[in-house]
Amino acid sequence: MRPAQIIFMKELREMFRDKRVRSGALVTPVFLVFSILLLFGFIIDTLARPENMKLSIIGSGPLVEQLKAAKVTVDVIPSVAEAEAKIRAGKARLVLEMPTEGAAPGKQVVVRAYFDDKDEKAQIQIAQTRAIFSKLSNELLLQTLETEGLPKEAAEPIKFEEKPIKVGSEQSASDFVIKLLPYIIVIYAFYGGMGSVGDLVAGEKEKKTLETLLITPVSRTDIAVGKFLALGTLCLASSLSAVVGLLLAGVIKLKIFEKLFPEGLGVSAMSLVLVVLVLLPAVVLFASLMLAISTRSKNLREAQTQLTLASLIVLMPAMFSQFIGLTDFANAMWVNTVPVLNTANAIRNVLLGKPELVPIAVGVVVNGVLGVIALAWAIRLFKQEAVLSST
Amino acid sequence: MVQTHELVKHYPDSKGTIVKAVDGVSLVAQPGEIVGLLGANGAGKTTLLRMLSTVIQPTSGSASIHGYDVVKNPEDVRRSIGFMSSSTALYGRLTAKEVLEYFAGLYGLANAERKRRVDEVIDLMRINEFADRLCDKLSTGQKQRVSIARCILHDPPVLFFDEPTSGLDVIMGQEVMRFIEGTREQGKTVIYCTHIMSEVERLCSKVYVLHGGTIRGVGSVDEIKTLADEPTLERAFLRLAEVA
Numbered sequence: 001m002r003p004a005q006i007i008f009m010k011e012l013r014e015m016f017r018d019k020r021v022r023s024g025a026l027v028t029p030v031f032l033v034f035s036i037l038l039l040f041g042f043i044i045d046t047l048a049r050p051e052n053m054k055l056s057i058i059g060s061g062p063l064v065e066q067l068k069a070a071k072v073t074v075d076v077i078p079s080v081a082e083a084e085a086k087i088r089a090g091k092a093r094l095v096l097e098m099p100t101e102g103a104a105p106g107k108q109v110v111v112r113a114y115f116d117d118k119d120e121k122a123q124i125q126i127a128q129t130r131a132i133f134s135k136l137s138n139e140l141l142l143q144t145l146e147t148e149g150l151p152k153e154a155a156e157p158i159k160f161e162e163k164p165i166k167v168g169s170e171q172s173a174s175d176f177v178i179k180l181l182p183y184i185i186v187i188y189a190f191y192g193g194m195g196s197v198g199d200l201v202a203g204e205k206e207k208k209t210l211e212t213l214l215i216t217p218v219s220r221t222d223i224a225v226g227k228f229l230a231l232g233t234l235c236l237a238s239s240l241s242a243v244v245g246l247l248l249a250g251v252i253k254l255k256i257f258e259k260l261f262p263e264g265l266g267v268s269a270m271s272l273v274l275v276v277l278v279l280l281p282a283v284v285l286f287a288s289l290m291l292a293i294s295t296r297s298k299n300l301r302e303a304q305t306q307l308t309l310a311s312l313i314v315l316m317p318a319m320f321s322q323f324i325g326l327t328d329f330a331n332a333m334w335v336n337t338v339p340v341l342n343t344a345n346a347i348r349n350v351l352l353g354k355p356e357l358v359p360i361a362v363g364v365v366v367n368g369v370l371g372v373i374a375l376a377w378a379i380r381l382f383k384q385e386a387v388l389s390s391t
Numbered sequence: 392m393v394q395t396h397e398l399v400k401h402y403p404d405s406k407g408t409i410v411k412a413v414d415g416v417s418l419v420a421q422p423g424e425i426v427g428l429l430g431a432n433g434a435g436k437t438t439l440l441r442m443l444s445t446v447i448q449p450t451s452g453s454a455s456i457h458g459y460d461v462v463k464n465p466e467d468v469r470r471s472i473g474f475m476s477s478s479t480a481l482y483g484r485l486t487a488k489e490v491l492e493y494f495a496g497l498y499g500l501a502n503a504e505r506k507r508r509v510d511e512v513i514d515l516m517r518i519n520e521f522a523d524r525l526c527d528k529l530s531t532g533q534k535q536r537v538s539i540a541r542c543i544l545h546d547p548p549v550l551f552f553d554e555p556t557s558g559l560d561v562i563m564g565q566e567v568m569r570f571i572e573g574t575r576e577q578g579k580t581v582i583y584c585t586h587i588m589s590e591v592e593r594l595c596s597k598v599y600v601l602h603g604g605t606i607r608g609v610g611s612v613d614e615i616k617t618l619a620d621e622p623t624l625e626r627a628f629l630r631l632a633e634v635a
Binding site: 001003006007010013014017018207208209211212213214215216217218219385388 | 402441444445446447448466469470472474476478479480481482483484485489493494496497498541
């Protein structure tokens with residue numbers, strides 16, 4: 001075995017014996033992604049079902065029965081003044097003042113909605129209530145048109161037809177996966193290694209084990225490369241743990257996930273392979289950069305401070321990647337030259353089922369070159385006498 | 392054999408002032424000889440050992456270990472030395488045996504030889520009963536035994552000991568001393584750094600008194616006492632180090 005390989009194996013063994021590493025870098029991503037999916041699944045499932053809605057009503061009449069028919073729970077309030085008091089006290093979200101007359105063809109009744117316009121749940125309840133009444137409203141409109149001898153098309157003078165065109169391969173991931181996964185994958189490629197990189201060099205200085213390692217006949221390049229390989233493996237494993245969390249949600253067919261992934265996860269084996277390929281140069285970059293920071297630091301505390309600052313540089317482009325679809329930048333070539341953003345965007349395109357070779361290649365080359373530069377920097381730092389400074 | 396000639400190590404401190412950590416040290420240690428480096432904290436002992444073990448490079452001067460130049464043949468030098476210090480630690484999440492196997496690998500011992508040597512030093516240092524225990528769970532004395540085992544794994548001709556008994560109880564301290572005495576009989580060249588006079592008197596055939604990065608006196612314990620015109624080694628050391 002080459003010395004770098006011996007160091008790699010030893011570092012991996014130490015890492016995986018550390019409970020913090022096992023839980024922080026490997027278990028947490030699985031748990032986090034699965035929990036996020038459970039949470040969003042629950043929210044979407046709740047919002048999609050009006051029977052879970054509880055409304056306060058002023059008055060009574062046929063429209064109230066309409067709500068009850070839609071399985072909305074109704075709580076009667078005597079006056080508008082009381083409705084306002086309840087909303088202000090947070091005891092009601094949406095109060096509807098109902099007309100005493102029922103809706104009928106050719107006439108209009110008014111339903112007044114009282115709510116706090118900063119309350120997001122109230123906004124959702126308004127949309128759900130509108131949907132219930134708009135169905136009835138449309139039926140009445142069609143009856144009116146029929147009575148007047150007008151064609152039903154008169155109800156919609158301009159009909160807007162949506163014709164989605166499939167871009168890329170037939171299989172693409174669900175919207176939620178496309179929004180969430182690139183961000184989580186990239187973040188964990190960095191954060192997964194952040195917990196243990198301090199121990200790799202700065203921690204060894206502090207615990208006085210580095211000197212015994214430097215006194216062995218192994219070259220410092222081998223030492224740095226061995227540590228880099230172990231860290232890179234952990235970063236990759238952590239990132240892939242996040243994918244495992246997603247796949248777990250796909251495999252465990254809970255009812256709660258049905259609205260989240262109506263057509264399944266849509267993540268093919270090929271797209272996973274491409275994701276790993278796109279991720280590798282980013283892992284090289286992150287692992288090298290973190291190793292250099294740990295080597296530069298005099299002790300664990302300094303390393304953690306520097307790594308926290310560095311994590312912001314990763315976090316910001318990663319967060320932007322979540323919203324890149326709302327901008328015109330998703331297909332801009334410059335995006336592929338920005339580390340982190342290029343990886344997240346490439347993963348997004350892979351999951352969308354439209355991986356384009358040139359942008360992905362540009363991102364891979366940029367990250368790979370920067371990764372090699374960062375690794376060379378880390379090795380250079382390792383060769384300096386100051387590597388032993390711990391005070 | 393260890394030999395240095397006018398060895399110098401200067402480096403700038405955080406304010407940019409040049410610190411003369413080691414300033415023209417020449418010493419010789421022959422095989423079968425335990426040479427003591429006696430100095431107070433900051434005398435330059437650790438810097439000198441770091442140069443000899445090629446962890447840092449000298450500013451000027453020369454040094455050779457077992458015939459290898461510390462600047463020109465650093466890997467050969469490192470292959471020829473064993474270094475043990477009370478301040479160096481072990482990997483807490485590895486067992487004692489795993490630590491020894493790890494270093495045996497780094498010293499380039501082939502698989503069969505590695506296993507044989509690891510078993511040998513485990514027996515020699517009486518590590519058997521805690522060989523499979525994580526180093527974090529070992530007592531100070533047990534850790535010290537593992538450290539010594541690590542240092543002699545590759546059977547180096549030259550051994551450096553930097554305050555090896557520091558932090559040990561009397562019994563373990565005596566055990567370490569007995570082990571070091573044994574290395575002399577095996578023909579090893581030993582450099583022994585300490586500020587404990589009784590250890591020097593017991594072990595060292597030659598003593599270098601180091602202070603402020605320079606050699607203030609050299610000779611046997613008796614010669615040092617005569618040189619300083621003092622009845623005890625401690626007083627002689629203080630006189631030579633100009634701190635009395």
